[in-house]
Amino acid sequence: xxxxxxxxxxxxxxxxxTKLKTEAVxxxxxxxxxxxxxSLEIPEHAITAIIGPSGCGKSSFLRLFNRMNDxxxxxxxxxxxxxxxxxxxxxxxDVVELRKRVGMVFQKPNPFPMSVxxxxxxxxxxxxxxxxxxLEDIVEKSLRQAALWDEVKDKIGQSALALSGGQQxxxxxxxxxxxxxxxxxMDEPCSALDPVATLKIEDLMRSLAQxxxxxxxxxNMQQAARVSDMAAFLMMEDDRAGVLVEYGTTSEIFTNPxxxxxxxxxxGRFG
Amino acid sequence: MFExxxxxxxxxxxxxxxxxxWRPVERFIEGWIFLAGILTIVILLGIIALLLKEGLxxxxxxxxxxxxxxxxxxxxxxxxxxxxxxxxVATIWVTLVATAISVPVGVACAxxxxxxxxxxxxxxxxxxxxxxxxxxxxxxGFIGLMLLSPLVQSIFNLNTGLSGLTAGIxxxxxxLPIIISVSEDALRxxxxxFRQAAYALGATRWETIWHVxxxxxxSGITAAxxxxxxxxxxxxxxxxxxxxxALAVPVVPTExxxxxxxxxxxxxxxxxxxxxxYQALFAIGxxxxxxxxxxxxxxxRVLERQKRKFAR
Amino acid sequence: xxxRGLLKRQLSQRTAFSLLIIAxxxxxxxxxxIVLEIIANGASAISWDFLTxxxxxxxxxxxxxPAIVGTFYLxxxxxxxxxxLGVMAGxxxxxxxxxxxxxxxxxxxxxxxxxxxxxxxxxxxLGVFVLxxxxxxxLLSASLTLACQALAMTxxxxxxAILSVPREYREGSLAIGATKWQTIRHLVLPQALPxxxxxxxxxxxxxxxETAPILVVGAAFLLPGLPQSPFDQFxxxxxxxxxxxxHVPGMPKSTIWGVALVLLVVVLSFNIIAxxxRLKVRxxxxxx
Numbered sequence: 001x002x003x004x005x006x007x008x009x010x011x012x013x014x015x016x017x018t019k020l021k022t023e024a025v026x027x028x029x030x031x032x033x034x035x036x037x038x039s040l041e042i043p044e045h046a047i048t049a050i051i052g053p054s055g056c057g058k059s060s061f062l063r064l065f066n067r068m069n070d071x072x073x074x075x076x077x078x079x080x081x082x083x084x085x086x087x088x089x090x091x092x093x094d095v096v097e098l099r100k101r102v103g104m105v106f107q108k109p110n111p112f113p114m115s116v117x118x119x120x121x122x123x124x125x126x127x128x129x130x131x132x133x134x135l136e137d138i139v140e141k142s143l144r145q146a147a148l149w150d151e152v153k154d155k156i157g158q159s160a161l162a163l164s165g166g167q168q169x170x171x172x173x174x175x176x177x178x179x180x181x182x183x184x185x186m187d188e189p190c191s192a193l194d195p196v197a198t199l200k201i202e203d204l205m206r207s208l209a210q211x212x213x214x215x216x217x218x219x220n221m222q223q224a225a226r227v228s229d230m231a232a233f234l235m236m237e238d239d240r241a242g243v244l245v246e247y248g249t250t251s252e253i254f255t256n257p258x259x260x261x262x263x264x265x266x267x268g269r270f271g
Numbered sequence: 272m273f274e275x276x277x278x279x280x281x282x283x284x285x286x287x288x289x290x291x292x293w294r295p296v297e298r299f300i301e302g303w304i305f306l307a308g309i310l311t312i313v314i315l316l317g318i319i320a321l322l323l324k325e326g327l328x329x330x331x332x333x334x335x336x337x338x339x340x341x342x343x344x345x346x347x348x349x350x351x352x353x354x355x356x357x358x359x360v361a362t363i364w365v366t367l368v369a370t371a372i373s374v375p376v377g378v379a380c381a382x383x384x385x386x387x388x389x390x391x392x393x394x395x396x397x398x399x400x401x402x403x404x405x406x407x408x409x410x411x412g413f414i415g416l417m418l419l420s421p422l423v424q425s426i427f428n429l430n431t432g433l434s435g436l437t438a439g440i441x442x443x444x445x446x447l448p449i450i451i452s453v454s455e456d457a458l459r460x461x462x463x464x465f466r467q468a469a470y471a472l473g474a475t476r477w478e479t480i481w482h483v484x485x486x487x488x489x490s491g492i493t494a495a496x497x498x499x500x501x502x503x504x505x506x507x508x509x510x511x512x513x514x515x516x517a518l519a520v521p522v523v524p525t526e527x528x529x530x531x532x533x534x535x536x537x538x539x540x541x542x543x544x545x546x547x548x549y550q551a552l553f554a555i556g557x558x559x560x561x562x563x564x565x566x567x568x569x570x571x572r573v574l575e576r577q578k579r580k581f582a583r
Numbered sequence: 584x585x586x587r588g589l590l591k592r593q594l595s596q597r598t599a600f601s602l603l604i605i606a607x608x609x610x611x612x613x614x615x616x617i618v619l620e621i622i623a624n625g626a627s628a629i630s631w632d633f634l635t636x637x638x639x640x641x642x643x644x645x646x647x648x649p650a651i652v653g654t655f656y657l658x659x660x661x662x663x664x665x666x667x668l669g670v671m672a673g674x675x676x677x678x679x680x681x682x683x684x685x686x687x688x689x690x691x692x693x694x695x696x697x698x699x700x701x702x703x704x705x706x707x708x709l710g711v712f713v714l715x716x717x718x719x720x721x722l723l724s725a726s727l728t729l730a731c732q733a734l735a736m737t738x739x740x741x742x743x744a745i746l747s748v749p750r751e752y753r754e755g756s757l758a759i760g761a762t763k764w765q766t767i768r769h770l771v772l773p774q775a776l777p778x779x780x781x782x783x784x785x786x787x788x789x790x791x792x793e794t795a796p797i798l799v800v801g802a803a804f805l806l807p808g809l810p811q812s813p814f815d816q817f818x819x820x821x822x823x824x825x826x827x828x829x830h831v832p833g834m835p836k837s838t839i840w841g842v843a844l845v846l847l848v849v850v851l852s853f854n855i856i857a858x859x860x861r862l863k864v865r866x867x868x869x870x871x
Contacts, residue, residue, distance in 0.1 A: 066758060071754075071757070091291070092290055092291050093290070096760055096762050097760065099758055099759065099760040101760075103758060104758035108751065110752065110755040111755075112752055112755065112756070112770060113752070122759070122770075125769075126756075126759075126762070126765045126769070127760065172755065175755070176759055178759075179760055297764045301679065301764065303671060304671045304672075304674050304675045304679060305675060306671075307667075307668050307671035307672040307674075308671075308672050308676065308680065310734070311672060311689055311692040311734065311735070312688055312689055312692045314692075314696060314731050315692040315695055318699065318707045321706070321707055321710040321711060322703070322706070325706075325710055376606045376610060377606075377610075379602060379603050379605075379606030379607075380603070380606045380607045380610045382603055383600075383603035384607070387600060387603060396607060396610075403610070405850055406617065406847070407792025407794070407846060407847075408794065409821045409824050409846075410621070410824070410843055412828075413843055416829070417828075418620065444613055447610055451610070475593065475595075475596045477599045477600065478596070480599075481599070505699075505700030505702075505703075506700070507700065507794075508794045508821075508825065512825065512829055532700060532702045532795070535706070536705075536795055536798055536799070539706070540798075544714065552706075553710075556702070559702070560699060560700070560703050563698050563700055564699070566698070567694065567695065567698030568694065568695065571694045
């Protein structure tokens with residue numbers, strides 16, 4: 001698989017700081033164990049892909065970092081999850097503030113039933129910014145960063161639901177950018193989009209990685225190979241708990257996997 | 272795996288930003304929301320408590336056996352007697368008449384709307400049923416008084432058209448909308464696969480309705496009937512205006528009579544607060560409350576089961 | 584090839600369907616008769632004076648303005664109490680309540696309250712608002728009583744309206760650092776608003792027509808003036824209708840029908856408003 005030349009080389013990646021870390025993390029939904037004993041460190045200013053067959057817990061793992069799992073009753077997290085060396089499951093942590101710093105883009109684009117402007121301005125408004133001039137600046141900046149500004153600048157007051165699927169997803173990305181996060185979590189962001197829209201978003205991801213840390217869940221291996229610097233391969237064991245099989249730089253994982261299961265998955269023998 | 276250089280701000284500094292916020296506005300609003308949630312329970316308990324407080328004392332004066340089965344309601348005689356049989360039997364009569372009319376008509380109408388009627392007809396009839404549901408009970412009583420009562424009087428050759436029969440007929444009109452709407456929902460909830468299977472075996476549409484749809488919707492239809500009965504039992508103004516108001520235990524529905532709801536409504540204005548008649552009326556209220564509560568709870572339970580039966 | 588058996592079955596079907604249609608006609612005809620009779624008999628009593636003057640000669644002449652005003656005050660009073668509490672309870676049940684015995688009790692209480700007969704609500708209002716709280720036989724007592732009755736409906740419609748807002752919106756809002764209440768206030772509630780308002784309008788329509796509770800709590804028949812404060816006594820259309828129809832001898836027939844007509848118009852127009860809102864919402868949802 002051809003590696004994109006814009007990617008960081010291995011040396012640069014290894015010199016990055018750790019942005020997110022998990023240590024022996026297990027996740028339970030009631031009595032069902034969804035994830036078992038996962039430890040890894042995610043670098044700053046890079047794109048880390050979580051790959052693996054369906055149902056192995058990739059989304060659940062991703063949602064550890066912004067504690068969206070908390071919304072599910074009966075959920076339990078064991079082990080350590082850290083953002084910048086700060087344990088985020090600590091009782092003293094403000095979840096709302098955490099989610100401002102760790103934003104999320106969902107699989108199916110979910111723009112609010114409001115205008116494009118209101119969608120992007122929603123986050124900043126909730127965080128106390130009400131000055132219209134300031135909001136307009138933020139909205140334009142975010143839409144530019146999301147490579148959407150040129151396409152919507154003339155219809156910024158129109159309903160966001162009138163945009164195409166790819167535009168809606170970039171709008172959701174702009175919405176996240178407007179609150180100035182440090183990390184952007186993406187849960188299969190392209191799976192509901194056509195190939196052209198997908199490529200646009202992949203380009204967007206690479207430009208965003210310079211300023212933000214991105215973690216993306218994808219079941220599309222080619223996408224992972226194209227776009228990411230690091231890749232974590234998760235798999236379901238016999239009791240349906242997800243485990244980390246292998247984690248390394250993308251080029252390592254895809255050209256020289258150490259674990260046979262990784263190799264089998266990469267070469268398409270299952271999954 | 273990666274160099275862990277401490278962030279530019281100290282770990283404690285960054286921690287400070289992420290520290291749990293006390294959001295007073297949120298807490299305040301959420302407090303009120305929680306209180307509103309409790310309010311429904313408070314009101315229900317309040318109703319029960321009040322009925323018990325004001326109504327139970329009557330049993331110190333009149334033993335329960337005499338209260339429930341006695342047929343002499345003379346609150347102003349010396350000594351006053353409180354037997355509610357006349358009211359209880361009257362409620363049974365008007366409910367019986369109302370149910371006998373509204374159940375067959377209502378279920379049949381629901382079957383027509385759900386299974387047979389073309390869309391245009393359905394769209395015309397449903398608003399009419401909703402109008403029926405919206406007519407206030409006092410207006411129904413008024414119509415019963417002005418239009419139906421003279422008719423009943425002449426047809427049955429009675430002294431007065433104000434009778435349990437008249438009241439029952441007007442009550443059936445009031446029960447119809449809920450029976451129709453709940454039965455129709457129940458019939459529509461029966462999956463079409465069942466009907467298709469019947470057609471494939473050569474059944475006619477009517478045979479399918481009779482042997483497949485209606486049995487499939489039976490629990491929902493039962494609930495509809497119960498809700499209709501509950502409505503008839505609890506209705507006040509119609510029976511107050513049209514049932515006649517006589518105090519004897521009614522033997523036939525064409526007699527004038529006074530169901531429990533009317534008894535309370537007509538007596539409460541004159542009763543001395545806290546006096547025996549007052550207590551007795553509250554006791555009747557308690558009886559009414561228990562009866563309608565039971566009927567509605569059972570109907571709700573049946574409806575839940577029906578929902579789960581076909582949930583996909 | 585038509586066998587004897589098939590013919591017989593088709594005949595049964597035709598008979599059965601005829602019965603079903605007859606049943607439907609039995610439902611429709613009384614409604615039309617009632618509405619038409621009221622319009623036909625009551626229209627002659629309707630005049631500008633009838634609607635804007637107070638009654639005179641013990642109600643046999645003059646107008647019904649105080650009753651109309653009283654009814655509108657009651658509708659307003661009911662919704663002022665029942666709507667905010669109903670919406671908040673609806674929010675509680677959909678957004679905050681966990682699946683435990685307490686939530687189940689609240690849901691049970693709502694089902695129960697919906698089935699309580701209106702005369703029992705009247706007794707409740709008498710015992711609690713008129714006597715215990717010493718509000719007396721006033722607009723306030725009556726409004727509170729009717730509000731208790733309306734609460735089950737406002738909670739249920741609010742709950743349904745809020746539940747119909749898709750989960751993805753909430754997730755999107757929480758995931759960019761909005762708090763739960765911010766999500767509700769700025770995203771969920773605005774979306775649920777039409778449904779909530781429909782419920783409110785229906786509750787108002789019901790309050791306009793209720794007689795038994797205000798009969799017990801003390802509506803008045805003839806008052807010299809309009810109520811100036813919530814603690815004043817009041818007249819109301821349904822109670823007026825009941826009194827003139829059943830308790831005032833020598834009442835001109837057309838006047839009574841006129842009162843019925845006014846009441847019917849008030850109640851049905853609110854029902855129509857609610858239906859229009861509901862249809863508009865459905866239309867909007869289909870377009871999106």
